[in-house]
Amino acid sequence: MPENTAYMVTAYIVTAAILVGYAVLLYRRTLKP
Amino acid sequence: MKLLKTGRWITFVGLALLAAVYVRAIAFTPVERMQGVAQKIFYLHVPAAIWTETGMILVGVASIFYLFLKDPRLDRFAEATAEVGMMFGTIVLTTGPIWGKPIWGTWWTWDARLTLTLLLFLMYVGYLLLRGAVTEPGLRARYAAVLGISGMCLVPFVHLSVYMFRTLHPQPIVLKPSAPSLPGAMLATLAFSFLVFTVLYVGFVTQRYALSLLREQAEPHA
Amino acid sequence: MRDVWRHAWLLVRKDLLVEFRSRTAILSAVVFTILVLLVFNFGRDPTAVAAVDLAPSILWVTFTFAAMLALNRAFQLELENQALDGLLLAPVSRSSIYLGKLIANLVFVATVEAVGLPLFALFFNVSVVPVLGPLLVVIALATIGFVAVGTLFSAMTGRTRFAELLLPVLLLPFMLPPLIWAVLATAALLAGRPLSETAGWLRLLAAFDLVFVTLAFFLFPATVNE
Numbered sequence: 001m002p003e004n005t006a007y008m009v010t011a012y013i014v015t016a017a018i019l020v021g022y023a024v025l026l027y028r029r030t031l032k033p
Numbered sequence: 034m035k036l037l038k039t040g041r042w043i044t045f046v047g048l049a050l051l052a053a054v055y056v057r058a059i060a061f062t063p064v065e066r067m068q069g070v071a072q073k074i075f076y077l078h079v080p081a082a083i084w085t086e087t088g089m090i091l092v093g094v095a096s097i098f099y100l101f102l103k104d105p106r107l108d109r110f111a112e113a114t115a116e117v118g119m120m121f122g123t124i125v126l127t128t129g130p131i132w133g134k135p136i137w138g139t140w141w142t143w144d145a146r147l148t149l150t151l152l153l154f155l156m157y158v159g160y161l162l163l164r165g166a167v168t169e170p171g172l173r174a175r176y177a178a179v180l181g182i183s184g185m186c187l188v189p190f191v192h193l194s195v196y197m198f199r200t201l202h203p204q205p206i207v208l209k210p211s212a213p214s215l216p217g218a219m220l221a222t223l224a225f226s227f228l229v230f231t232v233l234y235v236g237f238v239t240q241r242y243a244l245s246l247l248r249e250q251a252e253p254h255a
Numbered sequence: 256m257r258d259v260w261r262h263a264w265l266l267v268r269k270d271l272l273v274e275f276r277s278r279t280a281i282l283s284a285v286v287f288t289i290l291v292l293l294v295f296n297f298g299r300d301p302t303a304v305a306a307v308d309l310a311p312s313i314l315w316v317t318f319t320f321a322a323m324l325a326l327n328r329a330f331q332l333e334l335e336n337q338a339l340d341g342l343l344l345a346p347v348s349r350s351s352i353y354l355g356k357l358i359a360n361l362v363f364v365a366t367v368e369a370v371g372l373p374l375f376a377l378f379f380n381v382s383v384v385p386v387l388g389p390l391l392v393v394i395a396l397a398t399i400g401f402v403a404v405g406t407l408f409s410a411m412t413g414r415t416r417f418a419e420l421l422l423p424v425l426l427l428p429f430m431l432p433p434l435i436w437a438v439l440a441t442a443a444l445l446a447g448r449p450l451s452e453t454a455g456w457l458r459l460l461a462a463f464d465l466v467f468v469t470l471a472f473f474l475f476p477a478t479v480n481e
Contacts, residue, residue, distance in 0.1 A: 004071040004135035011074040011131040015124050022120050026240045155428040166415035176411045179474045197455050
């Protein structure tokens, strides 16, 4: 089996970053009146 | 504002469930023999891709109804879905190459999903840019609707031409990231992930919709 | 329905009259086309790359630029002096305005292409004549596709800031599929492949044109109605 765990980890981190990042972005945009 | 709070809660639940998806995908789903651990990117990539495309169709449908009914709620929904769709598109366009590199040996390939997603992403960008460039709300909604409907109509053509391209140039690949028949455990993980992405879609769109509403209420216009 | 065509034709004549009296736009488009072809010609190492490999892409980049030039000025005439309001007050249906604009733009782009194609064949030493019929069909269908969508969108971008920047951005995802099909069809034709291979791309182009001209025809009023 090929050794490519690093790619999987990167993709999972990037996805989480985008989703959480967008959630935070929305939260902060709605805080300002 | 109630809608906003609801949206935030749904998103929070979605993100918590996402953590569960991660655990299940990484620790409790079997590793695919030919591709190895990298195949697990599939569980995030595919649901994101489904929502990127579904988002475009929803923008189109909402736009059609808007042109007939002129209901601003439809326009707000279209705007929200477009932004969220673009965000999901970003996930597909980043996880795609990261997955492609170890499996296909190349960062980019004109495979069906990536090509379609790239075009969808460009459509979303154009849609949001157009909205940004028009200040008068009624005009903005109408223009956006025209663009949204056009975008939705383009999608079948992209599918068709990718299919045709494939039949003319058969791909000499052994490893196909989207396996047609998944064993039970993998299918379950995919289904769970898709469910969570759906929850996230609903949460994000609700919040974004509420944001539009708040902005309209904050600045009374003639 | 006959009124729609009659009014559209009147608008086409108006646009073409204005255009060919001043002649600046068509001249700059032609000069630009020649420039692009020359640059591509000198940028290529003839010993390393055969002309016929690059030819389809070069042809279509040139034609795409020409189409963009036409579309950028599509509604410019009307925006100066608020002539668009005058048009809208006239007893012509909105859709005839679209048809008229579409045909006028097509004539403009076709003129540039009519100059560009022979020059292309000349500079790149590509034998176009044996496949001229099918090639003209490909060019016609792809051009109709770009210009149909472009005319609709230019009605919206005209009044926005950064109009010249916004139009290509909006148009990009809509131009890519017909452009790719056209390049593939052109490549097949110029390489002397049997016509059956081109048929699929031609069908897609024709379907695209049918769908988008119809769609634009019905959506255009939404871009100009108050």
